[in-house]
Each structure stands twice: as structure tokens, then as C-alpha cells.
Amino acid sequence: MNRIAFITGATSGFGRACAHRFAEAGWSLVLSGRREERLAELREALEDKVPVHTAVLDVRDDAAVKAMVEALPDEFAGVTCLINNAGLALAPQPTQQVDLADWHTMIDTNVRGLANVTHALLPTLIEQGAGTSIINLGSVAGDTPYPGSHVYGATKAFVKQFSYNLRCDLLGTGVRVTDVAPGLSETEFTLVRTGGNQDAHDALYQGTTPLSAEDIAEQIFYVATLPAHININRMDVMPVRQAWAPFAIDRD
Numbered sequence: 001m002n003r004i005a006f007i008t009g010a011t012s013g014f015g016r017a018c019a020h021r022f023a024e025a026g027w028s029l030v031l032s033g034r035r036e037e038r039l040a041e042l043r044e045a046l047e048d049k050v051p052v053h054t055a056v057l058d059v060r061d062d063a064a065v066k067a068m069v070e071a072l073p074d075e076f077a078g079v080t081c082l083i084n085n086a087g088l089a090l091a092p093q094p095t096q097q098v099d100l101a102d103w104h105t106m107i108d109t110n111v112r113g114l115a116n117v118t119h120a121l122l123p124t125l126i127e128q129g130a131g132t133s134i135i136n137l138g139s140v141a142g143d144t145p146y147p148g149s150h151v152y153g154a155t156k157a158f159v160k161q162f163s164y165n166l167r168c169d170l171l172g173t174g175v176r177v178t179d180v181a182p183g184l185s186e187t188e189f190t191l192v193r194t195g196g197n198q199d200a201h202d203a204l205y206q207g208t209t210p211l212s213a214e215d216i217a218e219q220i221f222y223v224a225t226l227p228a229h230i231n232i233n234r235m236d237v238m239p240v241r242q243a244w245a246p247f248a249i250d251r252d
């Protein structure tokens with residue numbers, strides 16, 4: 001099987017690290033994101049090693065997603081691994097203080113965007129059959145509530161359940177589906193979440209040992225390269241130095 005990974009949100013964090021990890025193993029790459037310069041940098045860094053196709057793509061735009069997939073050059077059209085990674089959290093304030101526009105952006109990106117890309121690529125993945133994978137970036141926030149997670153955590157709960165439900169319907173096609181659910185990981189995620197607050201980013205990760213983008217890329221690569229008869233349904237990954245908190249109680 002010609003191995004082709006289609007990675008959304010390849011311009012930063014987990015997506016970029018996946019591009020490097022899969023290139024190292026000789027996979028052809030379809031890389032997308034909204035930041036064109038970053039895609040160009042990635043292409044320049046990787047195209048000596050493997051075939052690379054880049055496309056500026058906002059996953060929220062279903063027509064653009066469909067058109068981009070339909071316009072894939074023949075060499076890249078037979079995608080065998082979809083890494084649905086594009087996503088974001090915004091506004092870590094209590095739900096009631098968050099603008100509706102921020103709720104919408106998270107839902108449109110993490111839910112609609114992931115659905116748009118999955119819908120566009122499902123026929124291809126089914127056609128490729130056994131050994132293909134859909135790897136969705138969920139989060140520990142998808143099943144562990146915490147203050148300020150609000151719509152973000154809820155979108156990741158969608159990712160988990162959608163992944164499981166897809167598994168049910170894809171039974172018999174050979175297409176695998178995994179919800180990779182990381183915990184604390186140092187990427188641009190917190191900068192985006194806090195509107196570019198470098199102090200908040202530094203404070204969150206200092207004095208502990210978060211996961212790195214490369215740690216998660218390694219797990220994703222592992223999932224994608226398991227023997228074709230194995231499906232990891234969910235991979236819940238935290239740094240050793242992270243765990244759960246006790247229940248919060250409101251007292252008089």
C-alpha cells in the first residue's frame with residue numbers, strides 16, 4: 001500500500017510534528033492549515049525526503065474542504081491515514097463570561113471542521129480499505145470536566161463519541177478509527193487559548209514536564225502503523241506529572 005498521510009493543522013504543534021515523524025518513515029504527505037508561510041516552510045523542509053502536497057485550508061469551510069480533496073493530484077489522492085488534528089480552545093474564562101463568537105469558533109473548528117474533512121475523505125479511505133486509519137485529536141478535556149473548559153471540552157466529547165460511532169459504521173471496511181486524547185502538552189495551544197498571552201503559556205508549563213508535540217506524534221505514528229487487524233479505540237495520554245483534581249465544593 002502506498003502510504004499517504006493527510007494532516008490538518010500541520011502548521012504547528014502536533015500536526016507539524018506528525019509531518020516530520022511520518023516523513024521520517026517515508027510516507028507521502030498532504031499538509032494543510034491556514035498559515036501559508038508555515039506550510040511553505042514545512043514543504044521546503046520535507047520535500048527532499050518524501051512527496052509533499054500543501055494546501056491552505058480552513059477546515060470550517062466545507063465547500064473548500066470538498067474542493068481541496070477533489071483536487072488532490074493523483075499521486076496524493078489515495079489517502080491511507082487521515083489525522084484530524086486542526087483544532088483550538090479559546091477563552092479559558094467561566095462559560096458565562098465567554099463571547100458567543102468564541103463558542104461558535106470552537107464548535108465550527110473542532111466539530112464541524114473535523115466532520116467536514118472526515119466526510120470528504122471517507123470514500124477514499126473506504127476504497128483503500130484494510131490498514132487505513134482515521135486518527136482524531138480528542139483530549140482529556142473530552143471526559144474530564146474542569147473550570148474554563150466549557151465548549152472546548154464538549155467539542156472533544158463529540159470527537160470521542162463520533163470516533164466510536166464511526167467505528168461501528170465502518171466495521172467490515174477495514175478502516176480503523178482512533179480518538180487520541182492528550183493531556184497537558186506544550187504547543188501553541190495555550191497561546192491561542194489565551195489570545196497570545198506568553199506569560200500564561202509560560203506559567204502553565206513551567207516547573208513541570210508536559211508532553212511535547214513529538215511525544216504525541218510518536219503515539220499517532222504508532223497507532224497508524226499497527227498491524228491492519230488492530231484498532232486502538234482511544235488513547236488517553238498524560239504526562240506523568242499530571243493527574244486529576246478532587247471535586248470542587250461550594251460552601252457557605
Ligand SMILES: NC(=O)C1=CN([C@@H]2O[C@H](COP(=O)(O)OP(=O)(O)OC[C@H]3O[C@@H](n4cnc5c(N)ncnc54)[C@H](OP(=O)(O)O)[C@@H]3O)[C@@H](O)[C@H]2O)C=CC1
Binds near residue numbers: 085086089181
Ligand atoms: N496542546 C494540548 O495540550 C492539547 C491539544 N489537543 C488538540 O490537539 C490538536 C492540535 O493542537 P496543538 O498542536 O496542541 O495546537 P497548536 O495551536 O500548536 O496547533 C493547532 C493547529 O490547528 C490549526 N487550525 C486551527 N484552526 C484551524 C482551522 N479553522 N482550519 C485549519 N486549521 C486550523 C492551526 O493552523 P493554522 O492556524 O495555520 O490554521 C494549527 O496548525 C487540537 O485539536 C487540540 O484541541 C488535545 C489535547 C491536548
Ligand SMILES: O=CCS(=O)(=O)O
Binds near residue numbers: 138140185
Ligand atoms: O486539550 C487540551 C488539554 S487540556 O488543556 O484540556 O488539559
